[in-house]
Amino acid sequence: MKITISGLPGSGTSTIAGMLADHMGLNLVSAGETFRRLAAEYNMSLEEFGVLAERDPEIDMRLDMEQKRMALEHEGILLEGRLAGHFTEDADLRVWLDAPLRVRAARISK
Template structure:
């Protein structure tokens, strides 16, 4: 089974992906992990690799292609990343996590130990716009088009265990072949 978990920064994709991987014994790959692997393979620090990626589309495309390749080669995998739902053609379950910007900013401030919410919001919105522009330019993907996802969950309303319970039920139904009447 191949499951993708996508969402905007601070929506909880990494936490949920870890839960699902541990709970179901799946392996997990994240776009961030692939980014770090490729930086290492190119003997570059993360910041250096990030600067190259900003200037040259081939780096983003390399990251996306690697994630696609890993997902295609493995079974029982959770693939986490903003574009995972779009990139993993063989996905059995595509999940999008949503949370309002205020909730996401609170999480980002806490996670990244930032002291200024306004700065965090500005940087996050700037990052989202930059990524959205790149996805549209590179792949003609509108990241706001959620029509490809099987489940869209609001992570403001449930903690990781609650989200996991919903998805656990979906996975169990998929495994047993039970469909609703």
């Protein structure tokens, strides 16, 4: 089974993905975790790596390709990230989470 959960920052994708993966016994692949791992590989803080990612399209491409690779190579997986649903062509279920801007802003600011 392959499930994707996508949404804008602060919409609750990480929370819901973690709960659903635990409940269903699926392996969770998080775009945020991949981003943090890549920042560590570059020996950069998340803030520094975020600035680099904004300037260098190769970073976004690498993040996207990592999720696509995981989707192609694994079953029993839940992929979480803004574009996860686009990269998982054979997903059994695609979920898009939405939340009002004020709610998302409050979540992100915490």
